[in-house]
Amino acid sequence: GSFAGLAASTAAANGLPVIATRRAGVPEHLGECAVWIDENNPEQLADGIERLLASPEARSDLAQRAYARAGRLLSWPVVAEKTVDIYRDAWKARSARLA
Secondary structure, eight states, X not given: OOHHHHHHHHHHHTTOXXXXXXXXXXXXXXXXXXXXXXXXXXXXXXXXXXXXXXOHHHHHHHHHHHHHHHHHHSSHHHHHHHHHHHHHHHHHHHHHHHO
């Protein structure tokens, strides 16, 4: 994860559509549930904003898909399970080295 990914995930978990570049861990957090633009491209940013502002349906669809993805992949139980898995794998690797 990353700080940018955290901000994008927080927006998604609150049912907000996200426009972002594919950097700083954001794609791992949002998958295809965002409007993706190229870095340093104000024209694409403006176009994405205009498209979302012009279409309540597009905003709602994007926000609902991002919210559902956040619930599936970023809820506290899922994060806790992934954390336990990381510690379990580290313990197994440590035990194997000491054997």
